[in-house]
Amino acid sequence: MTRREAAPAAGGASRQALTPWLFLAPGLVLFLVAIIYPILSAAQMSLYDWNVLSAASSKFIGFDNYVRAFHDPVFWTALANSGAYMVLTVPPQIILGLGIALLLKAKSPAQPVYRVLFYLPVVTSWVVVSLLFKYLFADEGLINWLMDPSMAAPISWLSSRWAAMVAIAALGIWKGIGWSMMIFLAALQGIPAALEEAATMDGANRWQRFRVVSLPAIWPAMAFVLVMLVIGGFNVFISVLLMTGGGPAQSTEVVLTYMYSVAFGDLDFGYGSAIAVLLTLVVFVLAMVQLRVYRTDEEVSE
């Protein structure tokens, strides 16, 4: 104790000022090199006709890669497919996830079991479930048999654009319901029981209670789920890559599978980066919207 007091104040202060930086340094350096530098690098590469063999001789071409995306029919197909995937997967995940959460809200001995069963697909690897659904949607597979046990005219799910998108979306919904259910369940269980009871006392029926008590209370969770699912929709990759490979004839490409094939198939890193940057801008705007929603929410509650 006495020694501490005797230590020169200036030395102690500078050592204290250094302390947080010592804690930050290892993680921060890695983060700057492996995440932040690549972000900047992708933006820069998107302005070049990138030469994979010798990066130094890459040619600066301004926004040509972006113009090229604008005129590239496959890029538009990929964008449309990503959009279709969202339209097909986001509403069912919200409606079914919320519906199941409402049914599971009441505490019962079976509740944890159901929770695990619905959540199982969420924790299972995308690679495994993509192959599983490819098998289920095979020409002689289970889905075709369930639809028509005689198998007179089985649908070739994965060899036409829209049938394949339906199969891919079915996987997305099945894998995602458990996640939205968990978020909604947590939000619903956060509602004070007194509120529900008061509404019941006032003679509100089930639907009225849902609309007046539950829905406003889970509104932030709803916004969160919506934004995360839309972002997740843009990020769909493994299921498409493994179920159709973007085929037939690139008709089921989504933005990420197309970016990947441009970059690591055609080795066109500049154009691939431009597609990545475009995607990031969209996702970034969505994430900012979400932050904004939460900021106002927190200000209200504090």
Place this chain on the structure above:
Amino acid sequence: MRMSRTVRTGTAAVVRHAFLIVSAALMVTPFLYMISTSFKSQAYVLTVPPQFIPNPATIDNYVQVWNTQNFGRYFANSLLVAVTSTFLSVLLSSMMAYAFARFEFRGRKLLFRIVLLGLMVPTMMLIIPQFILAKGFGLLDSYLGLIVFYVAGNLSLNTYLLRSFFISIPNELDQAMQVDGAGAWTRFTRLILPLSTPALATTTIFTFLATWDEFAWAATIIRDADLRTLPIAIRLFQGANATQWGLVFAASLIAIIPVIAVFLIFQRYFVQGLTAGAVKG
């Protein structure tokens, strides 16, 4: 009056359970069918009508996966990479989170925002520049190339979650230890970390699952067959022409057993992690 009310809630409960049972069955059927197929020989994987109970049942697929397909090696690779990455990522994140939660320094707000930037940028967006970076450092085709980028990729979320938790620990405890002469590192390891077990468990589990299942980066930088992790190995089982579905699913089931075990044992931490994300954004 009272009677009819009980009957109505009784019917509602029955409908509720019926609906739950049917939908839970729909969710689980694909898994059960996968398990069933993993015990079929190739001739029986796509029969009409489909076999739900394999007949004849065989464990050949499991034996073949484990013995002839070098699967033990892939399993060990995945374990090594996931455990190392998880440990390092949680360690580095908790140190960063501690700095952000307990110290005042210039640029703290800005730096924290930069770290959060990592949450908003899709991982796949960075795959091209990261590939070039890994190539420049000679990290292609190596465990280190997987580990470095897995650690980095999980820093943002972990730092964010741990910082929120550290802030909730009363500062008076730190001050009391400081009066007793404990330095920053001692307070971090003896006070903050032991009190943060739930948050550390959550981040550990999420990072482990994310790295155990990671596919795109591994598929991009790993060419050497001996370095394959499970997701890329399983994908390659699904050959170009006639897929050996029995083999694929036997391999898949071996790969997802650790995940399901972790999930079942640490369920409550899953819920905590999810809600932390949901409430705080």
